[in-house]
Amino acid sequence: MDFFDEIAKFRAGRRLWARFMKERYGARDPKAQHFRFGVVCGGSSLVAPQPYNNVVRVAVETMAAVFGGAQSIFTCALDEAFQIPTEFSAELAVRTQQMIAYETGIARTVDPLGGSYFLEQHTDRMEEMILKVMGEIDAYGGVIPAIEDGWIQLRLAERGLERKLDTDAGRHAIIGQNFFRKADEEIGVGDVFQLDPTVAQRALEKFQRVLDTRSQSAVDTALARLAAAAAKDDENVMPYLVECCHAYATVGEMVSRLKKEWGEFKEPVKL
Secondary structure, eight states: OOHHHHHHHHHHHHHHHHHIIIIISOOOSGGGGOOOOEEEESGGGOOSSSTTHHHHHHHHHHHHHHHHTOSEEEEOOTTTTTSOOOHHHHHHHHHHHHHHHHTSOGGGSSSTTTTOHHHHHHHHHHHHHHHHHHHHHHHHTOHHHHHHTTHHHHHHHHHHHHHHHHHHTTSSOOBTTTBSOOTTOOOOOSOOOOOOTTHHHHHHHHHHHHHHHSOHHHHHHHHHHHHHHHTSTTOOOHHHHHHHHHTTOOHHHHHHHHHHHHOOOOOOOOO
């Protein structure tokens, strides 16, 4: 929700990607230096109290993503903080994108805030902070040991706790939750998501039809090729996963073969 933090973060990320691709990895094609990224607006920033405020939050975040140069944007629905979105809230999330795209005019130029003294300075500062974190990961030994040891997960948990404590203490304002909250206010919104009781059965029947009509020999062959590729240290398994999908192998069948070769990662918990 910090408008300029978001814009500066995306601009710094694009700048670093281009520089690393060219200088560190020697990419010659200019297209390889283009940082293509998608943004989800909402998610953890949405809250259950006064849920219609979330529409404004998503709109602000979407505008920040546009100013930051995102290629793909997904807008969360106003009620995602406490339920599966309804058809009304999901449509309103799409309309939020469409209004920004077609009514505001902010997407008619690239990097419209570029050149602003404040934003350029903030982008430089954001780049320094990103490089500092990357340096810490490198010093730890790289991303893989940092994940396997739980170091990155611990950093994320610490930041989450810090944000929660700041919110509880009023140092971080969330309108309707810890600022400008009405007394005895009920959480929720009028329209409540209702699950169609027949959906699960229809999904199971469709799944069974796929199992009954697919070529089992093609599935077995594709899965065997995937397992053989996974057993090699330097083999790219993505083409074999695509082959399995074309043969209508299930996700569970593919994962099962990979587990036999690689085992299963257990995320460490560090507090």
